[in-house]
Amino acid sequence: MASPTVQRRTSAPASQLARWMQKFRAALGRPLIAVLVAFVLGGIIIMITTPGPLDNRFITAVSTYYYLIAGSFGSLQSISYTLAKATPLIFAGLAVAIAYRAGLFNIGAAGQLTVGSMVAGIIGIQLAALPGWLLVPLMLLGSMVAGGIWGGIVGVLKAWRGAHEVVTSIMLNWTAFYVCAFLVEGPFQAPKLSQQTLPMAPQATIPSLAILYNQTLGTFLPQIPDPAQYTVDAGLLIAFVAMLVYWFITARTTFGYELRVIGQNPKAARYAGISVRKNIVMVMFMAGAFAGLAGAVRLMGQAPYQLISSAFSTDSTGFDAIGVALLGRTTSIGVLLASLLFGGLQQAGPYLQSYVDVPGDIITIMQALVLFSIAIEYLPSLQRFMPSFLVKSSRPPLVPSLITTKPAEEKGEADMQAVESGHRATSDTVEKTGLKPTSSGQEE
Amino acid sequence: MQESTVITRSEEKSSPYAVEMRDIYKAWPGVVASNHVNLQVKKGEIHALVGENGAGKSTLMNILYGIVKPDSGEVLINGTAVHISGPRDAIRLGIGMVHQHFMLIPPLTVAENIVLGSEPGGIAAPYDRKRARADILALSKRYGLPIDPDLRIEKLSVGQQQRVEILKMLYRGADILVMDEPTGVLTPQETDELFLVLRDLVKQGKTIIFITHKLREVLEITDAITVLRRGQNVGELVTKQTNQREIARAMVGRDVLLRVEKTPANPGPVVLHVHDLEAQSDRDLACLHKVSLDVHAGEILGIAGVEGNGQTELVEVLTGMRKPTGGEITMADVKDGQAGTPKNITTMGARGVRVAGMSHIPEDRRESGLVITESIEDNSILGRHRWQQFSWRGMVLQLKNIASWAQKLIDEFDVRTPSATAAMSTLSGGNQQKLIIARELEANPIVLIASQPTRGVDIGAIEFIHRQLIAQRDAGKAVLLISAELDEIRSLSDRIAVMYEGQIVDIVSPDATEEELGILMTGGHQDPQ
């Protein structure tokens, strides 16, 4: 059945390295630029807002970045803080990312996270008598189901009523915040306290990573001294598992394939007989489950191990997750890297005030700038200002103006004669391809 | 007016060319799309740009329009070397382009689409609806392109949408009009109308670059022809002094069979049986009225009809994409010339009918047959991704199998691409179509439904696809062919069903004359013309 009609094309095979580079550039180039642009703009903002002469301002900006890096990744301890901050962001980032794969904008991660943590907390309090090996998985599972249902509602409304997911998920966010705040301040209120539940029992928590290490691998490998100073908890390991699951679902399953089709071309989904409704509900359930885990891991892994009613609506994790997912281009590695960035910023931010007298809010501004610069890349007219090496390969400049006049007499006339002879064959290319130019004399 | 004439005169001496592209080089990863290409278009002519799928026609025109940046080369407009770094520059230079795939915004009105980007009043002033309307009406009168400026694009037929694209170019003051496969999506009637318009535009001093795969059109409307093959110039011809065969040979590099060769059909038992089918259109109007047909194994049943008479909906119902409101569809497997027990596939849905053995080449391939952002591999299993060979228990993708399947499609159907992992969007228009055809034919169907299978593909590929359809027929498949090209229907079909207003008005032999078919297609009355 081979095609006899057209010969195989002979194209120079792109070298493996070049292709790899290209993949790398496509995946990471733009996010990196977005971050750089945000940092430069952030620096400018710092320079504008700090008092003093210009060189002082410059020094402030530079030292701000120094303390940002030192404060987030400068020591093992700060790295562990950063990782602790990044862990819930990874889960929540995945929650936004997987929905985005199907073309859905899951702005409801915050609400899904809230109900997830609430249900995990309820299980932890009510079943505190259970042993840890049973209780912890139960709490995690509970949070996934609760978050999943919360996300699933959005999916159902979208699939069967056509309600836009952004609207419904914002409404469900507030529903979650208030219902959970009511539960915390009502039925599950800790005695003598007004705004929080009892702390989780020790067996209902996720151990710190360093302590876990000392208890397991540390028994035959060197121990980590003073493990209590490293706060990152084993939830990070669960986040890695979640990343793996996410990667597997999106890249290796027919479900992930269907999500891509739906997200990129719903008409093709119809053509292929892919049920859009079913998949929307399923993906929103999964998104909710990821977000629910974020809430549970946060509750179980980090102090104060209790639910606080006022924290639900002020916790920004669910919204930062949108930036994480977009900056990470909805890949699991990307989400990890973006979570580290955002986590690092949030970790180091509060110290800026005391070290360089820059308000910690600069962190929020930078996160916003990162988002802006990602958004900008989707505006084609602004793409032209992107550094050229990201957009295309280099090329010799064309004559750079609309006004320059460059008469083309000689060539024009020569070609005119060719036209008159009835045939404008371009002899050089003909030689190159080894093909005879067709001429009017050849027919029949 | 006066001034511009003067300028044109004085420049005429220096350059007779409205557009001159010199030594254009453009490489995509793995493909050289333009390999030192030259193009010279004289003022006031209609210039054909022809070549196989992937020859680099669209790329060259995108370079002219500033969408694609060449690696090297020179562009001269009216003899002046210019630097075009974006469509805005191109528009300023009087270049307008109608793309292979329309670039209109469906929910906006005709007027809004036309003035978009150059609204009267500019950015500062509010959008002046009245003036936009008046401008457009004046324009449409001047160029003989009647249109209602207040209609929404989504309500327009394809031909009308194209008219809007043309008006949009003219509104922006284009003198050089680039049309990338404008007739690919038009009905023959719409094509005739378009040609009238183009002739008129040339009379008014416009220069037109016209890309098409239909040689008949090249001969009918153009003045000169540039032929590209694999990114290189292979010939420049003067239309008056050439013929179809010669152009075809230049394009493909060998003689092309412009006529379909086939032996008489050897039809077997009925495979696809359609009984009293009824369906509603998207607007909930009945659009199929008691349609009944039988397609036998080993025959091609053609469906002729003016577009919009229910063919699209019929295909959608047959392929499980649209729920019928009445009637029944059954399909039977054939073994050793004997039909098996017919299976009722009426409500199976698109996935079900594929499993039952149906293949479907959709008419709007780019819109529904492909996911343009995803890889060729992903697209090669669209609709069959849960099949055993592509996924374990319908859940986990078998990437190795998918990759080798995609490679097989690429090899056997000569889809031109550097690799099977390339995104579908990097393929030329015709190669995208070839992949769909490959996917649907290689699935070894029992019934093949081919809707406009050769739309937008080059003559070499048309010949190939025609042969493939005949080969499918000869292999005992039941083929249902829907095409707006009467020639195609007549030369391929063994029987022709004519559709008019949602009904099959008659089934005739392919020997019926074009006139006879024309009368049936317009409802049995004498043709008004």
Ligand SMILES: Nc1ncnc2c1ncn2[C@@H]1O[C@H](COP(=O)(O)OP(=O)(O)OP(=O)(O)O)[C@@H](O)[C@H]1O
């Ligand atoms: N954005 C892109 N990235 C990579 N390769 C591309 C891109 N656009 C086009 N190509 C490649 O360049 C070559 C020329 O494509 P082009 O679209 O110009 O062909 P064409 O002559 O218009 O064909 P058709 O008749 O099928 O529309 C093809 O091999 C195509 O795969």
Ligand SMILES: [Mg+2]
């Ligand atoms: Mg093209």
